[in-house]
Amino acid sequence: MTGWQDIEAEALRRIHARAWPPGSTIPHEADLAKEFGVARATVNRALQALADAGWLDRRRKAGTRVALHPVRKATFSIPILRAEIEGADSVYGYRLLGRTLEEAPAPIAARLGVAGALLHVTALHLADGRPYAHEDRWVNVAAVPGIMAVDLAVASANEWLVTHAPFVRGDYAIGAAAADDAMAGVMGAAIGAALVTVERTTWDDTAGITAVRITFREGHWVRTVI
Amino acid sequence: MTGWQDIEAEALRRIHARAWPPGSTIPHEADLAKEFGVARATVNRALQALADAGWLDRRRKAGTRVALHPVRKATFSIPILRAEIEGADSVYGYRLLGRTLEEAPAPIAARLGVAGALLHVTALHLADGRPYAHEDRWVNVAAVPGIMAVDLAVASANEWLVTHAPFVRGDYAIGAAAADDAMAGVMGAAIGAALVTVERTTWDDTAGITAVRITFREGHWVRTVI
DNA sequence: CGCGATATTATGTCTGTACATATTAACAGA
DNA sequence: TCTGTTAATATGTACAGACATAATATCGCG
Structure with missing residues (x-):
């Protein structure tokens, strides 16, 4: 002692x-x-x-x-999807679905605090060749102009952002969404299946960096220990 | 400085x-x-x-x-549902749906590490008179015999457990489930709606205490800041 | 008895020193 | 050049003492 x-x-x-x-x-x-x-x-x-x-x-x-009622906390690490998939002994795969420069929907533009065109990236993350998560992301190119030179067909936006766009704050939410025709198709899920959905927005000192929505495959659970 | x-x-x-x-x-x-x-x-x-x-x-x-890739963590407080509902300036309500002593399904019995009958409690938590969350809970009465004397028609099992059954470890998972007929009915949701579902199991030094599944109302998100 | 002022005190922080531990650097020999 | 041994060293921890801060206790007065 x-x-x-x-x-x-x-x-x-x-x-x-x-x-x-x-x-x-x-x-x-x-x-x-x-x-x-x-x-x-x-x-x-x-x-x-x-x-x-x-x-x-x-x-x-x-x-x-x-503490009267110890406030119990559940802490989830926010992993890079590659690490998560490989950590489960699966082979990671990545497919760029779309990349455009366009105006974001009003709620997202408001959230990032930007006007004008944003980089809009959609991609699929695979585990052992099957869809694991669908990513729909908006990036504020004024905050991180470097991303315009990144070949997003070979590397995911998130992996680039993690190393080039440190954020000082973010918000994070976990919800559930029913798979519509398009999502069911791309994720190989049943139409109407309930899919875990994560939304995350990050900001640096001066501006919003990125807002992303990740939809996981059917049956996915976000787990941790208390 | x-x-x-x-x-x-x-x-x-x-x-x-x-x-x-x-x-x-x-x-x-x-x-x-x-x-x-x-x-x-x-x-x-x-x-x-x-x-x-x-x-x-x-x-x-x-x-x-x-850190090369700072592992970002999202930390959620695990609130008492009453506190969560009242914290959103809603009126909290509670309804016991069922209370039996019966054998749990095998996976739950295995998880709690118990054999024999468990207390099975189902209840509804209300916000402003409308369903907020459905609770389906199994309690190991050998670990917390005091709960048998609790009137669960007036106080939720969780509120009693928080003050009488400290746990030393737990697991926690967030998933998504499509509302079947019964759940849609009790939660006032559309059949097939995707609902955020939380599962939590807690243990004290020697035994499993409780395993609970909470299904939230349609549109619920679990939110935090990073 | 209640209120305000003062005294007391339990935690928060800082300092300087010493020792412990794990890791890297340096050196010697094959 | 490689390997094993030893030395050096950067962080981890502990101690004792001092001071700062915020909160409670005490005291005196109306």
Whole structure:
């Protein structure tokens, strides 16, 4: 019982065992430092980690309280589709379906905060030669002009953007959409099948970068651990 | 430029500005400490936060490298449905549809690691009197026997479990399901509508606690910021 | 008893030093 | 030139002490 990670684990055990019940104030850092025979800074480090994870609420002077309802979080990594497909031991494939410079629908233009023509890219991502995800993307070429020189028949817009267009904020949503004729056709799904759909928009310091809608194959689930 | 948060912000600015490009090693902590006129521990604290957020990879001796592809994470809070509905300024309502003690389907029994009868609860969560989410839940009564005494006609199983059954791990998945006759009827959705479906299973130290499937109303999206 | 001012105090942060650990660099020998 | 051993070193951690900040406790007065 010497390191901050040991102390973190013991504190978490006491929370789970209800020795420190939800809503209650736990012993002070100085007291816990005495109990464990370590420096106060070491206790502080351990409790900081638990607070970051949502188990504790901490305020100067007010003390440290076990969160009443620990806000449980589910964290999904936003993978590059290639990594996701290859990570499942499948062979990744990519097919560009369309690439135009055109005005985006009003909601997307509003979201990206741009007027004028955007690069519109549609593509298919394959796993073992079969459709895995359909991508429908709008890119603000004023923000990332370099993409105009990229051969999107061989490399997906996302893979290029990940390395050339760092974003400072984004939004992300998961929904469900019924496959219409076109989507059912391109994805090899039943007409009307419920497909997981992800929408993501990213911004850099000054402008919207890209808005994308990804529609996954029938039966796809987005999974994580809590 | 004195506190660890200032240093964190400046480091992040350099990452975004590509002064420290992806894959490259950044200056050593000791050097940055000299540059900023602070203690090395202060630089360490700032870089730790950036590493926790995924911007940096750090190894003893090897130094600190800007993540090649920062793994972006989307973090969703797993709210109590009442809080979610009330948080959207709607009136929360709850209706118990069914409560039985019976054997669970094999996959669920396997997942919870239990044999024998489980408490099976179905319920409807309402927003402004209209269906918001349908809940289909299995509870391992051997793990949480107290639930047998709970009047689930007035309080949802989840609200009781949150305060009485802390879990130490869980899994979480978001998918899409087409509304069949029964679901369309109870949710007031079109038959065949694509509905966002969440499945969650939680375990305590020794056993599975509960497995739940929540089907949201038509048009529901799970949203967060990156 | 209630309110405002002051004192106290628990967490947040910073510093400097020391030691631990994992990784890279350097060196010697085959 | 390659391999194994040793040395050097950058981050990880711990300690002790100090100061800052925000919140609670205490005290005095009307």
